[in-house]
Amino acid sequence: MTLRHSAALILSALAASAATAASTLPLYVGQPLAGAKVLYGDFDVQKTLDGDNGRMDDDPKLKNAVVEARRTNKDAAGDALGLAWKDAWFSTLRVESAPLDLRPYLARGTVSFDLKVNELAKGGLNFRIDCGNNCERKVPDVIPARAAEGKGWQHRSYALSCFYRKGDDFSAVTKPFALDGTGAGNVEIANIRIDMAGKPNQACPDYRTASVTPSPLNESWSLDWWMPRHEEKLAEIARRKAAGERTELVFIGDSITHHWEKEQPELFKTFYGRYSALDLGYGGDRTENVLWRLQHGEIDGIAPKVAVLMIGTNNTGFRQEAPELIYAGIKRDIAEIRKRLPKTKLLLLAIFPRGEKPDDTLRVLNEKVNAMLPRLADNKHVFFLNMNKAFLAADGTLSKDIMPDLLHPNAEGYKIWQREMQPELDRLMR
Structure with missing residues (x-):
């Protein structure tokens, strides 16, 4: 089989996959994607957000750390998620799902969400998508996120390719989105989705350079x-x-x-x-x-x-x-x-x-x-x-x-x- 023939088969498979994929994956739009759940915690300990509020303050490695998650409101009751953290060098609020094939979305897809920064003077954010076992890709957001403090809800959209590196396998992603906090802060997020053909409004570093x-x-x-x-x-x-x-x-x-x-x-x-x-x-x-x-x-x-x-x-x-x-x-x-x-x-x-x-x-x-x-x-x-x-x-x-x-x-x-x-x-x- 020639190299050209192999490439054609790969492109054909991706095209077929894209044809059957949903145009939008609503990871958390009012509620989690069907079969998905929301987790929160620090680097070592994560818990499922079962009710309207959750608190994590029992990590034996971080005795003073507190991470709190909550369901909050943007356009309707409980349609958004909140994360507050302090004394935890890392905190996270993430969506975890059954394996998702994100390959059809890589070419022109976006990951987008609405973000409200309530407090971040001593903190920063990273937005993350995991790409398999022991593989994660993130886009840092410290200076812009701090500048957004107190300015209400803002829409963010990143090209999904911002979270991709050559050789990554996005065929079975179980952690399709995470908001990670550093330092201390209090933020809210809503309408987390992956679109087949969105329009990014945020830039990201070129990982190659x-x-x-x-x-x-x-x-x-x-x-x-x-x-x-x-x-x-x-x-x-x-x-x-x-x-x-x-x-x-x-x-x-x-x-x-x-x-x-x-x-x-x-x-x-x-x-x-x-x-x-x-x-x-x-x-x-x-x-x-x-x-x-x-x-x-x-x-x-x-x-x-x-x-x-x-x-x-x-x-x-x-x-x-x-x-x-x-x-x-x-x-x-x-x-x-x-x-x-x-x-x-x-x-x-x-x-x-x-x-x-x-x-x-x-x-x-x-x-x-x-x-x-x-x-x-x-x-x-x-x-x-x-x-x-x-x-x-x-x-x-x-x-x-x-x-x-x-x-x-x-x-x-x-x-x-x-x-x-x-x-x-x-x-x-x-």
Whole structure:
């Protein structure tokens, strides 16, 4: 069978599927889609909204967290849903149904809803559609959602393709829509539907270029500190330059790097004080956030002997991004560092292991990226080091004695990092 023949068969099957699919899927229009139910909760615990009100405050992992769901009114009694949350870094209100084939809707379809933001000064939203087992796609909405606070009901419509990535299987979707809250907030939503041929009124990021498009980290939990930290780092660089202090070592990365300074300052000083090391790690950063910082002065005015870069685990954690796209983001960051620090040797680290077991979904993604990273090392200016085995038991499991949340090292984890990296750092410093 030729490639052209195969493609024709696929298109024919999709066309036949589209011909038999309903023009509209009313996920929650006055009531849930037939056979569907509404759930609410936090990351670990979700409950079914059986009555008019529901409250979740019994998650043992989040003792102060409260998530409340309710049936509320837009045009008629009980035709809308409300979600209020506090002290829960993640909350959700979602529709769960029998398997739905959304493939006929992907080409020109939309997901739309009416949204009312009552309170969101300390929060943000994500809109999500799951695409199979351990597969989810979301569109973030923080700045626009905050701007909508107190302005009543607003209609939102996104192209369904905003929630699609190449290779996704939308043939049996059981979680066709979720509203996820971060920080704290109170919102209402109504008329959630998927249309075969709708008209979107909202834009979404292009997933193919997100990792290489410079951007600040605009998350509900980062807006208060991310840009001030950037300004503080610029001021520190200016102070060092004015005082004639030489920065011989710089660390660039996300929270795993940030926590050297935030959680283990004495260890950081003990291990790297002799280099007048500068910590440019920011919690939550992805490759595009590092790129923005590099382009806005964070390594200008210094000339370190060595720069250590580790980035990418939040690309997997937040977007479940394809390995080749994360690789492209890391490659772009390296190019920017080399452009601004041409005499500095760059030590690129493999993304650290996460998740308890080797088959953890996000660890598997990270390891696929790590397998590609040696291509970026020329062993003249850019060098690659993979120390991940030092963090793992013989069976590949990750211990909470080293990384209590199975992502961020504690003091013992940072000591392993220093021990494993020091020989290479010594060599590059020479």
